[in-house]
Amino acid sequence: MTLPSWWQVTIPHRDIREGKLSEAIFAADLGDVVYGKAPLEYRDASIFFQKTYLTQGLKNLLENVLSRLSGGKGDAVIQLQTPFGGGKTHALLALYHVVRHRKEIEHLTAVSELPEAKDAKVTVFVGTQADAVSGKTPWGEIAEQLGQYEIIKEHDKKRIAPGKEKLRQILEASGPTLILMDEILEYIVKANRAEKVEKITQGQTLAFLQEISEVVASSENCGLVITLPASILERYDEEAERSLQQLQKISGRVEAVYTPVEGVEIYEVIRKRLFEDLGDEKTRRQVAESYFKLYQSLSTDVPSEVKEIEYRERIERAYPFHPELIDVLYERWGSYPTFQRTRGVLRLVAEVVADLYGGKVVSPLIQSSIVNLENQTIRREFIKHIGNEYDSVISADIAGKNAKAPRIDKEMGSEYERYGTAKGIATSVFLYSFSAGASRETTLPRIRVALLREGIPATIVGDAVAKLEEELWYFHSERKQYAFRNQPNLNRVIVDREETISEDRIREELKGLIQKNAGRALEVYLWPESASDIPDNKNLKLAILSPSCSYDSDKGKRLAAELFEKAGLGFRVYKNTLFILLIDDNQHVFLNKALRRLLALGEIQSDKSLLETLTRQSQEELNKKLKETEKEMPFKILMAYRYLGVLENGGINWKDLGIPTVGSSQTISERVKQYLKDQEKLLSRLTPKYLLDKTFGKDENEKSLREIYELHLKTPGMPLPESEEVLLDAVIEGARTGILGVRENTEVYYRQEVTPTIDSIVLRGEVASRIKEGEREEERKGGAEEEEIVKKGAIRRVTLRAKIPWDKLSAVITGVIRPLMDRGLPPEITIEIQADSVEGFDRTTLDSKVKETLRQIDAKIEEWKEE
DSSP states (O other): OOOOOHHHHOEEOHHHHTTOOOGGGGSOOHHHHHTTOSOHHHHSHHHHHHTOOOOHHHHHHHHHHHHHHTTSSOOSEEEEEESTTSSHHHHHHHHHHHHHSHHHHTTSHHHHTSOOOTTOEEEEEETTTSOTTTSOOHHHHHHHHTTOGGGGHHHHHHTOOOOHHHHHHHHHHHOSEEEEEESHHHHHHHHHHHHHHHTOOSOHHHHHHHHHHHHHHHSSSEEEEEEEESSOOTTOOHHHHHHHHHHHHHHTTTOOBOOSOOTTHHHHHHHHHHEEEOOOHHHHHHHHHHHHHHHHHTGGGSOGGGGSHHHHHHHHHHTTBOHHHHHIIIIIGGGSGGGOHHHHHHHHHHHHHHHHHHHTOOOSSBOGGGOOTTSHHHHHHHHHHHOTHHHHHIIIIISSTTOHHHHHHHHHOHHHHHHTHHHHHHHHHHHHTOOSSSOOOEEHHHHHHHHOOTTOOTTHHHHHHHHHHHHOSSEEEETTEEEEOSSOOHHHHHHHHHTTOOHHHHHHHHHHHHHHHOOSSSEEEESOOSGGGSOOSSSOEEEEOOTTSOTTSHHHHHHHHHHHHEETTEEOSOGGGEEEEEEOHHHHHHHHHHHHHHHHHHHHHHOHHHHTTSOHHHHHHHHHHHHHHHHHHHHHHHHHEEEEEEEETTEEEEEEOOOOOTTOOOOHHHHHHHHHHHTTSEESOOOHHHHHHHHOOTTOOEEEHHHHHHHHHHSTTSOEESSHHHHHHHHHHHHHHTSEEEEETTEEEOSSOOOOOTTOEEEEHHHHHHHHHHHHHHHHHHHHHHHHHHHHHOOOOOOOOOOOOGGGHHHHIIIIIHHHHHHSSOOOOOOOOOOOOSSOOOHIIIIIIIIHHHHHTTOOOOOOOOO
């Protein structure tokens, strides 16, 4: 069952639904309420209590004070000492309304259950609103509100504390009385300065507080509630610190300290203030159960506490918020003195609710990952506590038109784009990155809690975080801890250095890498510019053109045509031996980017002063990135150079080599050669029948092997033998099986072993068969004649001496030595060599080469003469 989104279940208060949130409604001020200047939410007792959740602390406080005012048990003097923004003023407002306007709110269930203090009065003094120079003193203000000003009129004008008897007289005349004193330290600081200027005895306010505390404590139906900060804020000085210590000592013996908001009560406070209706309880339970089961299934991939049964209950109590959002705001951001804890959380989540309610973002709960930092109001609520420099951090990495996290979501598609995965993770990490305490980062398990909801696969989180590490500028990771900082991370350092890398340097680096990875499987010519750069020989050649001559450019096609057609000033003869490789324009863009990254990483690695500014983990990451980029370059080059030009009968045919195998260690020439073999353009084996069918004309009965070889090398489109040996092997097989014959000078070989050379003559099989049959007939006829010649005096020995051209020695073997061997014993061969040299022979040639070769073949040197 698909869970409903929170905005389909709950109803926010009208001001949130209509987008009419006012800053003032989150800035409760007791003085403004007393003087009728506060927003209606605080000024009207009924509305105030309808939007107020009575926490246990607040309920205890109200019961204590009301019991005291009605003559029962209760603490006479109460000090509300909580962190700034922790609910002190709200507690004072509750006390003020429940005493001053009890009849107006008696119908409310929360109020009707409280004790009733009949005829009780309430008097208020707010230190931030009082004028310490010319306004009434605390004792004057309290007396006037109670209608007893005349009793201490002179003391007020002279700004001298009246003493306990005067104060007791005022309280006895007033009946049950509650005195509320807010921000009293603020007034003391101002009063001390005024007393110095006016040369009045200092410490009068402290003296008054000592006196009123003792008077209230000794009465039966009076109460005093004072608010004090938990610690001195930055705006106070050492004198204020001493005053706070004195205040604490003055009331220390009779005070009771209350905490208005504790633990999970913050959830109730926020829900009561922001929502009219939270929907049905069944839905809340279903949502809580769904999240709880999700966490159970993730085992150790999420923090242990979210898998405990108590956390399911917290989810239900926090609904429609996820507890993790409220917790990170209250505990981490609330630690900033300027955040005002409960008030700050309320103000911020109210903006979040208004934004998400208007945008109808699909999510069962409001989690930190869906907080919209593009909303300038929400963004300002964060930035004002941490510094304006973080505005650019958010814009660069997290939210906004040019931010990288949303761009990653678009590029990755699927769940990334649908759920804003990268942006959500970046947002939640940002919220966890700030605290006045020590904890200023988060972990992968906590990121999962902040992000995962129905529909988002848990497996996506690790990959998404790795993507953020790779591309964001201010996203820092160390020891599996993640945070945003206002200092650029390694990625930003790399990008900055990349901007200094010129195109010329990239071009040089690419050329060097191609040379390094070209290989020797083919004869490689790198970035030729004209036909004269590639020789016209029989070797298999691969021309790799420069990126400016890409597959998609006219320049590349024109140069390729010229290279196939010409060799220097003449025409290319061995056209079939040339192959041309062009780069793909799109892949060249990615290759260029990788080369720029490679050069930047190398420069950073070599810059010792820059390295010192990086953390150890960043240095390790730099080294890792450099090695990975170096390792990837051969593959990226193979990806880019993928179009192979092959000359065929109809012109140049461009073959797409496709995507290379990941992890392949092939060189460029090896890849091309393998492709040619796979396409049967380059053959490592030929059949004898192929030789006859493809290279012999209809009327041709014989052809030299050299002519056959050159025919393959010169004719565009013909498959190429990988080497001469491929042809020789085919001829040997053909001669043995009788498919073809071989003639060496006058000798024909058919159905027999032969050792051909490139100069051998290949015969059709039937031709060689007829020749051999004729030879056998001649042998039979000549056999008798031979015997007769032997009897009459046959030639028993032949000795000859002849001058032979050096390049015809192979003909001597086949035409002289072999016939003599066939008719008699192996001949005894003596070679006489006379060699002349204008420059003279060196000893290395004579001794190490000539003599050594003769020794190795067991030749007997009968004469060696040097002149």
